[in-house]
Amino acid sequence: METHEADRIIREALDKVAPECPSPRIIYTRAYSYCGRACITPHGFQIKLSNAWKGATPEGKRQTLIHEAMHVADAFLHKGQWSGHGFMWQVLMRKVGARPDRCSNDPGALATANQALWHREVWVHCPCRSLRVSKRMRSSIAQNPGSKLCARCRKPLTANPEELAA
Numbered sequence: 317m318e319t320h321e322a323d324r325i326i327r328e329a330l331d332k333v334a335p336e337c338p339s340p341r342i343i344y345t346r347a348y349s350y351c352g353r354a355c356i357t358p359h360g361f362q363i364k365l366s367n368a369w370k371g372a373t374p375e376g377k378r379q380t381l382i383h384e385a386m387h388v389a390d391a392f393l394h395k396g397q398w399s400g401h402g403f404m405w406q407v408l409m410r411k412v413g414a415r416p417d418r419c420s421n422d423p424g425a426l427a428t429a430n431q432a433l434w435h436r437e438v439w440v441h442c443p444c445r446s447l448r449v450s451k452r453m454r455s456s457i458a459q460n461p462g463s464k465l466c467a468r469c470r471k472p473l474t475a476n477p478e479e480l481a482a
């Protein structure tokens with residue numbers, strides 16, 4: 317989906333509930349942990365669209381855009397006071413004919429994106445074995461040693477073999 321099409325879907329949703337609301341700026345991120353995220357910045361509203369979003373179905377993409385647009389409308393109509401997935405956001409979602417799911421992030425898209433990540437895997441180690449994990453996982457292990465445990469021996473996974481416990 318092209319940015320102008322995403323912009324159009326967001327604008328159409330906003331026009332139904334908050335025509336005065338300025339269009340948020342679309343920012344692309346490399347995240348895999350969410351599909352979309354609405355933000356308020358000193359320069360105005362932003363909607364972040366992730367790598368997971370890029371892997372979503374057209375309908376999943378559209379749902380995410382509407383979900384995030386309603387966070388923007390919520391913040392605009394309620395003077396920057398975010399209610400998260402609370403009552404006012406749910407009212408807005410219903411007004412645009414969308415289900416007020418807490419998470420309209422496309423689970424299929426997240427799974428596909430995580431799979432793609434898995435295929436760009438790297439080695440990590442524990443006392444009982446070496447195994448393949450995503451680069452993301454490895455860097456999280458490198459940054460927070462001891463944060464992930466081996467499912468088999470319950471000892472911490474380490475990013476480098478030389479960090480192995482004796």
Ligand SMILES: [Zn+2]
Nearest residue numbers: 383387401418
């Ligand atoms: Zn949300």
Ligand SMILES: [Zn+2]
Nearest residue numbers: 442444466469
């Ligand atoms: Zn182990």
